[in-house]
Amino acid sequence: MTQLPAADSAPAFCTGCGQSSASCPGCGRDFDPPRYCSACGRWMGVTVTPSGWTARCKEHGEQHSA
Amino acid sequence: MPGEHPQTLTRSTVAVRSASAPAAPDAETLHEIHRQERASVTGAPVTAPLLPAERALLRSVEHAVLDERRLLTATELSALAALPDSAVMALASLAHQVRLTWCGPAVEVEGILSAKTGGCPEDCHFCSQSSRFDTTVKATPFLDTDEVLEAARQTAALGASEFCIVLAIRGPDERTLARILELVPLVHAETGLNVAVSAGILTKDQARRLAEGGVHRYNHNLETARSFFSEVVTTHSFQERVDTCQLVREEGMELCCGALLGMGESDEQRIELLSELQDLDPTEVPVNFLNPRPGTPLGDRAPVGAWEAVRWIALFRLALPGVILRYAGGREITLRDLQAIGMTAGINALIVGNYLTTLGRSSADDLQMLDDLRMPVAALTVAF
Numbered sequence: 507m508t509q510l511p512a513a514d515s516a517p518a519f520c521t522g523c524g525q526s527s528a529s530c531p532g533c534g535r536d537f538d539p540p541r542y543c544s545a546c547g548r549w550m551g552v553t554v555t556p557s558g559w560t561a562r563c564k565e566h567g568e569q570h571s572a
Numbered sequence: 573m574p575g576e577h578p579q580t581l582t583r584s585t586v587a588v589r590s591a592s593a594p595a596a597p598d599a600e601t602l603h604e605i606h607r608q609e610r611a612s613v614t615g616a617p618v619t620a621p622l623l624p625a626e627r628a629l630l631r632s633v634e635h636a637v638l639d640e641r642r643l644l645t646a647t648e649l650s651a652l653a654a655l656p657d658s659a660v661m662a663l664a665s666l667a668h669q670v671r672l673t674w675c676g677p678a679v680e681v682e683g684i685l686s687a688k689t690g691g692c693p694e695d696c697h698f699c700s701q702s703s704r705f706d707t708t709v710k711a712t713p714f715l716d717t718d719e720v721l722e723a724a725r726q727t728a729a730l731g732a733s734e735f736c737i738v739l740a741i742r743g744p745d746e747r748t749l750a751r752i753l754e755l756v757p758l759v760h761a762e763t764g765l766n767v768a769v770s771a772g773i774l775t776k777d778q779a780r781r782l783a784e785g786g787v788h789r790y791n792h793n794l795e796t797a798r799s800f801f802s803e804v805v806t807t808h809s810f811q812e813r814v815d816t817c818q819l820v821r822e823e824g825m826e827l828c829c830g831a832l833l834g835m836g837e838s839d840e841q842r843i844e845l846l847s848e849l850q851d852l853d854p855t856e857v858p859v860n861f862l863n864p865r866p867g868t869p870l871g872d873r874a875p876v877g878a879w880e881a882v883r884w885i886a887l888f889r890l891a892l893p894g895v896i897l898r899y900a901g902g903r904e905i906t907l908r909d910l911q912a913i914g915m916t917a918g919i920n921a922l923i924v925g926n927y928l929t930t931l932g933r934s935s936a937d938d939l940q941m942l943d944d945l946r947m948p949v950a951a952l953t954v955a956f
Contacts, residue, residue, distance in 0.1 A: 555926065
């Protein structure tokens with residue numbers, strides 16, 4: 507499993523559709539959790555809870571809401 | 573009085589207002605009078621003064637719901653639905669009075685959790701969790717017990733009294749039912765929250781077991797009118813939903829039965845839905861507004877407008893004066909900055925925090941809104 511890029515670096519992939527940032531500048535909507543990994547563009551399983559969300563990328567592990 | 577309609581302060585109006593039983597024409601006549609008057613004020617701003625027929629209609633409705641304490645008829649609701657936008661605030665104000673009179677000032681707060689997400693075999697056209705549509709929400713396993721308990725603890729920390737465990741399934745199989753029956757007492761014991769469940773279509777035996785297992789309230793939405801249902805769901809029938817709702821009540825659980833507005837249904841079909849809900853007599857009615865999900869058949873529909881949403885919140889309250897009327901999904905994108913107005917148009921409950929697959933606005937913002945409105949948070953049950 508590889509590490510996610512630093513939080514302040516530009517995402518390589520759109521978290522709304524999984525395409526590279528070069529072809530999609532970001533189509534994720536307000537009030538949607540990320541569905542694709544910003545580092546590799548893989549689809550992520552997402553658990554939404556009353557106070558947050560957890561997304562799991564097979565390559566990059568878990569990501570959590572702030 | 574600045575801006576007052578010149579016909580408002582007449583002796584006859586004052587006399588009508590002071591009478592115990594307003595002498596209003598019947599609803600059908602009012603509807604026709606209003607239709608004629610409305611034709612002359614097309615495009616009126618939302619702050620325009622009410623026309624005489626509009627005031628008479630609102631007075632007759634007020635008398636029916638607050639004095640006679642009876643349910644409005646479909647004809648009366650149809651007349652209210654036809655009021656112009658300029659009357660929506662007056663409609664909302666009346667709905668707020670009805671809510672206070674029938675239910676009191678308290679607001680019930682609930683958290684919800686999708687414990688089993690995606691992969692649903694049904695084809696509800698609004699839902700991103702259907703396996704039949706190419707959406708970004710895929711099937712994921714049933715959450716483990718620790719995850720469910722943690723979500724319930726989050727809900728309790730938000731000041732909620734209710735926690736709903738939701739499963740994206742047609743109905744529970746034996747293994748799923750056993751898992752629900754395992755979780756419900758654990759959540760209640762851990763948090764003290766009332767536990768609600770939404771797990772699709774039930775048999776009578778399943779409803780009985782859920783009731784005996786401590787399920788406080790069971791959610792099963794009608795979503796829309798019987799006459800529109802087949803436009804948005806083809807894998808089960810409207811009657812199947814009604815049957816489950818009736819089983820829930822028969823077996824002693826509180827019924828939570830909601831609506832989803834904005835799928836293309838007509839005003840008449842919304843009123844048809846209200847009539848169905850009046851017959852079912854649920855404890856709670858969650859009002860959802862379509863949040864068009866990419867990949868679903870309704871993914872390209874425009875959201876309901878904010879003012880239209882306020883109108884229908886008020887109509888739901890006027891049609892269902894004693895229910896717990898809950899703000900549910902879609903309010904953030906539909907009402908935006910008007911969410912507080914919905915709270916003074918008949919809403920007396922809300923889902924705080926996130927929804928099943930989408931995020932809600934900050935729970936701190938919701939709780940601040942209730943504090944600003946001086947609406948206390950409390951558990952609610954059937955209105956007197």
